[in-house]
Amino acid sequence: xxxxxxxxxxxxxxxxxxxxxxxxxxxxxxxxxxxxxxxxxxxxxxxxxxxxxxxxxxxxxxxxxxxxxxxxxxxxxxxxxxxxxxxxxxxxxxxxxxxxxxxxxxxxxxxxxxxxxxxxxxxxxxxxxxxxxxxxxxxxxxxxxxxxxxxxxxxxxxxx
Numbered sequence: 001x002x003x004x005x006x007x008x009x010x011x012x013x014x015x016x017x018x019x020x021x022x023x024x025x026x027x028x029x030x031x032x033x034x035x036x037x038x039x040x041x042x043x044x045x046x047x048x049x050x051x052x053x054x055x056x057x058x059x060x061x062x063x064x065x066x067x068x069x070x071x072x073x074x075x076x077x078x079x080x081x082x083x084x085x086x087x088x089x090x091x092x093x094x095x096x097x098x099x100x101x102x103x104x105x106x107x108x109x110x111x112x113x114x115x116x117x118x119x120x121x122x123x124x125x126x127x128x129x130x131x132x133x134x135x136x137x138x139x140x141x142x143x144x145x146x147x148x149x150x151x152x153x154x155x156x157x158x159x160x
Contacts, residue, residue, distance in 0.1 A: 001059070001123070003059055003116070003120075003125075003128075004056070004059040004061050006112070006116050006119055007052060007055070007056045007059060007063070007116060008056075008061060008063065010052055010109070010112040010113065010115075011049060011052045011063045011064075013105070013108060013109045013112050014045045014049050014067075014109055014112075014139075015045070015049050015067055016105065017042075017045045017102070017105050017106060017109050017139075017142070018042045018043075018045035018046045018049065018067050019042075020102060020105060021038045021039070021041050021042035021045065021102060021142075022039065023098075024038050024095075024098040024099075024102065025038040025039045027091075027094065027095075027098065028094075028098065030091070031095065033149075034095065034099075034149065037145060038102075041142045041145065044142065045067070045109075045138075045139075045142070046067035048135045048138065048139075049063075049064075049065070049067035050065045050066075050067065051131050051134070051135060052131070052135075053065035055128050055131050058125075058127065058128075092153075092157040093157065095153065095157070096150065096153065096157055099146050099149050100146075100150065102142070102143075102146040103143055103146035103147050103150065106139055106140075106142035106143035106146060107143045109139040109142070110139040110140055110143060113132055113135060113139055114136070116128065116132055117129065117132040117133075117136065
């Protein structure tokens, strides 16, 4: 069975998404909604990493249950820089780029959940299917949030 490979990829992609969300939170601290919501969304992915690691053991995988850590000292310095930069045009363009990246990565994570879900159905693994059923909707919401932010901010950033 190759389900283990799909779980390893899902584990990696959820971990990467969590790290990316924490990074944009740090980078765009001046935008309070982006700061707080992206941290909440990162917590979802961190929870998913733990659940994937737990269920991965049934497929003889040794996945790290500890997702990315909280911001490093370097990331805290970025917090301060984001505050000082405020809402100037370059940081705003960076925000659009970051939101686009989150949208694409969250969409990719969603596809990974679909793949694992189909495999779980194929082998009739109820435990794995339960994990997919709990976690997959969150990745869809993460992508929808990023897309909504892009729609809300793109005109103001690009036209001003």
